[in-house]
Amino acid sequence: MIILNKIISFYYREYKLNLSGFQDILTNIIFFFVSIFIFxxxxxxDKETISSIGIGIVWTLLLLxxxxxxxxxxxxxxxxxNLLIMHLNGLSFGFIAILxxxxxxxxxxxxxxxxxxxxxxxxxxxxxxxxxxxxxxVIGSFILSCxxxxxxxxxxMNQRNFLLGSVIVMIFxxxxxxxxxxxxxxxxNFNSLISILFGILLIVFAINPWASGLCLKLALENN
Amino acid sequence: MKFLVNPSxxxxxxxxxxxxxxxxxxxxxxxxxxxxxxxxxxxxQQGSTVRIMYVHVPSAWLAxxxxxxxxxxxxxxxxxxxxxxxxxNTAVAPIGxxxxxxxxxxxxxxxxxxxxxxxxxxxxxxxxxxxxxxxLVIIFMNLSFENRIVREKxxxxxxxxxxxxxxxxxxxxxxxNTLHQPAxxxxxxxxxxxxxxxxxxxxxxFAFIMVGLAIAILRIKSEIISRKSNLN
Amino acid sequence: MILVKDLSIERSNKKIFKDVNLSLGSGKIVxxxxxxxxxxxxxxxxxxxxxxxxxxxxxxxxxLLKKNLYNFFNHVTYIADRTSSLSKLSVQTNIKIWKxxxxxxxxxxxxxxxxxTLKLDIYLNQKVNSLSFxxxxxxxxxxxxxxxxxxxxxxxxxxxxxxxxIDVIAQTFEDHRLKGGSIIFSSHQExxxxxxxxxxx
Numbered sequence: 282m283i284i285l286n287k288i289i290s291f292y293y294r295e296y297k298l299n300l301s302g303f304q305d306i307l308t309n310i311i312f313f314f315v316s317i318f319i320f321x322x323x324x325x326x327d328k329e330t331i332s333s334i335g336i337g338i339v340w341t342l343l344l345l346x347x348x349x350x351x352x353x354x355x356x357x358x359x360x361x362x363n364l365l366i367m368h369l370n371g372l373s374f375g376f377i378a379i380l381x382x383x384x385x386x387x388x389x390x391x392x393x394x395x396x397x398x399x400x401x402x403x404x405x406x407x408x409x410x411x412x413x414x415x416x417x418x419v420i421g422s423f424i425l426s427c428x429x430x431x432x433x434x435x436x437x438m439n440q441r442n443f444l445l446g447s448v449i450v451m452i453f454x455x456x457x458x459x460x461x462x463x464x465x466x467x468x469x470n471f472n473s474l475i476s477i478l479f480g481i482l483l484i485v486f487a488i489n490p491w492a493s494g495l496c497l498k499l500a501l502e503n504n
Numbered sequence: 505m506k507f508l509v510n511p512s513x514x515x516x517x518x519x520x521x522x523x524x525x526x527x528x529x530x531x532x533x534x535x536x537x538x539x540x541x542x543x544x545x546x547x548x549q550q551g552s553t554v555r556i557m558y559v560h561v562p563s564a565w566l567a568x569x570x571x572x573x574x575x576x577x578x579x580x581x582x583x584x585x586x587x588x589x590x591x592x593n594t595a596v597a598p599i600g601x602x603x604x605x606x607x608x609x610x611x612x613x614x615x616x617x618x619x620x621x622x623x624x625x626x627x628x629x630x631x632x633x634x635x636x637x638x639x640l641v642i643i644f645m646n647l648s649f650e651n652r653i654v655r656e657k658x659x660x661x662x663x664x665x666x667x668x669x670x671x672x673x674x675x676x677x678x679x680x681n682t683l684h685q686p687a688x689x690x691x692x693x694x695x696x697x698x699x700x701x702x703x704x705x706x707x708x709x710f711a712f713i714m715v716g717l718a719i720a721i722l723r724i725k726s727e728i729i730s731r732k733s734n735l736n
Numbered sequence: 737m738i739l740v741k742d743l744s745i746e747r748s749n750k751k752i753f754k755d756v757n758l759s760l761g762s763g764k765i766v767x768x769x770x771x772x773x774x775x776x777x778x779x780x781x782x783x784x785x786x787x788x789x790x791x792x793x794x795x796x797x798x799x800l801l802k803k804n805l806y807n808f809f810n811h812v813t814y815i816a817d818r819t820s821s822l823s824k825l826s827v828q829t830n831i832k833i834w835k836x837x838x839x840x841x842x843x844x845x846x847x848x849x850x851x852x853t854l855k856l857d858i859y860l861n862q863k864v865n866s867l868s869f870x871x872x873x874x875x876x877x878x879x880x881x882x883x884x885x886x887x888x889x890x891x892x893x894x895x896x897x898x899x900x901x902i903d904v905i906a907q908t909f910e911d912h913r914l915k916g917g918s919i920i921f922s923s924h925q926e927x928x929x930x931x932x933x934x935x936x937x
Contacts, residue, residue, distance in 0.1 A: 501786055502787055
């Protein structure tokens with residue numbers, strides 16, 4: 282049961298860290314809402330238009346705001362050597378990647394989940410669509426966490442051009458956006474689309490520990 | 505076949521092969537262009553714009569082929585620890601990007617008179633555009649990492665992850681109802697294209713392959729030299 | 737326990753060091769000496785299997801280190817030359833987190849005693865980023881006690897410390913040695929630590 286204790290202590294540490302940096306997460310959410318305002322100002326306050334493209338706006342902005350915090354995914358732990366300590370403590374790099382992905386999902390994406398209902402009110406999205414949006418967001422945001430883990434571990438040693446990390450996440454999130462928005466807009470196809478989304482999740486979740494673990498190892502070796 | 509994985513063997517092979525490839529590419533290109541401009545017939549529906557196909561299709565094939573080669577060499581580099589794989593990766597990425605760009609530009613030149621718009625958001629076009637962006641990201645990654653060992657491996661991992669896009673590009677016309685027409689030439693069935701158009705297409709494809717090969721040889725050789733002298 | 741045979745490491749075609757031989761048994765303290773850039777940190781990282789050697793092998797308890805890495809990690813504490821304490825959190829929280837991570841069974845009163853001897857007890861509720869360099873270093877070295885493991889691999893543990901703290905650390909090293917532990921550390925400054933072997937890179 283040592284491994285279970287290690288996992289619990291890992292999340293205890295993440296919890297303490299995120300609690301002290303709570304204003305960062307809050308800033309993310311503020312960014313999300315401010316960009317909703319700007320979107321509405323730019324297309325005009327016409328109710329029909331807003332509610333027809335509202336889902337797309339919510340999803341796009343969720344994606345953009347969750348890529349904002351990517352830099353902190355591994356960078357802090359990498360720079361102060363905590364990644365190495367965790368590895369020496371008996372966790373393999375792939376396993377660290379999985380734990381970190383869950384941590385990102387819990388501490389960065391879940392707050393967005395709570396702010397979606399407010400966004401729906403602002404964007405005039407019907408209440409009965411909320412459940413579809415929620416279910417697509419739970420799966421989609423976990424995929425985004427996995428992609429974020431891959432891209433930010435790739436860019437650990439990239440001091441010059443960190444925006445590349447966000448670009449990588451955005452490239453691979455194209456199918457997620459397509460299917461997630463599809464889930465909400467085409468309700469009769471709900472089951473098949475959510476299955477596709479879940480399939481993508483499984484693929485990305487399988488790739489994640491391999492790719493991130495390899496990149497973390499590379500970065501630590503050459504640091 | 506050792507020249508495919510060994511830099512010094514490749515250098516020898518390249519020295520022998522480069523001149524014939526260059527000459528062949530010039531000959532094939534002139535024949536292919538003459539064929540496609542003067543000797544092939546107009547399409548009864550599309551008129552003269554069908555000739556864009558002789559550039560569009562080979563460049564699209566080569567864009568995909570280049571990425572496939574990069575994927576294979578990434579596996580070679582990562583799994584078998586053969587550094588030549590990384591050399592190929594770095595050298596070949598810009599070539600693939602240029603082919604993809606040619607494909608996109610020629611396609612939209614054809615799309616304007618035929619579909620009435622430069623660009624539509626259908627699956628084939630979007631996935632090719634993403635392929636182009638992936639190529640660009642690979643090039644930028646090659647430029648922005650300072651540590652070579654990290655760079656080449658990270659790029660290889662990215663190439664492998666990005667190869668998910670390849671089947672999407674290839675089968676997008678079959679999986680979704682797209683505006684883009686499905687493949688007319690395939691191995692399994694009789695091609696639905698007239699021989700008079702088939703010949704220039706094949707000639708042009710080989711011409712494109714030869715040009716790509718010539719540039720690739722030059723780039724790989726310079727990459728080998730810069731690695732030996734530790735320039736990056 | 738650790739045996740290094742003919743280890744050479746090169747990075748991007750540049751030789752860092754060649755044919756280093758080293759053995760670290762229980763009750764031994766090994767000091768790595770050398771100029772800047774002579775590969776002290778690289779050697780310590782190679783011991784942790786973080787850097788692939790170009791030739792040579794490392795054995796752990798008679799077996800290849802690579803083959804039973806996690807068994808090795810169970811017995812080793814590594815302290816890098818930078819601090820791993822979380823700068824936004826207080827000293828107390830950091831110690832609490834470490835105790836959880838390393839599943840440490842050191843009692844609180846023991847930790848308090850050590851903090852007192854290191855003169856860190858007054859900072860207990862302050863954030864780490866308000867401490868000085870030397871104080872964060874001392875806090876970092878507290879991990880040695882908290883982890884309570886046999887082998888200590890330390891990268892420049894004495895830098896930024898005053899003489900008084902170095903004495904405390906020398907005493908700690910001596911205690912650890914008498915208990916049968918082993919230490920390998922790098923340093924570029926002279927100290928009064930009683931070492932049993934010096935390796936010059």
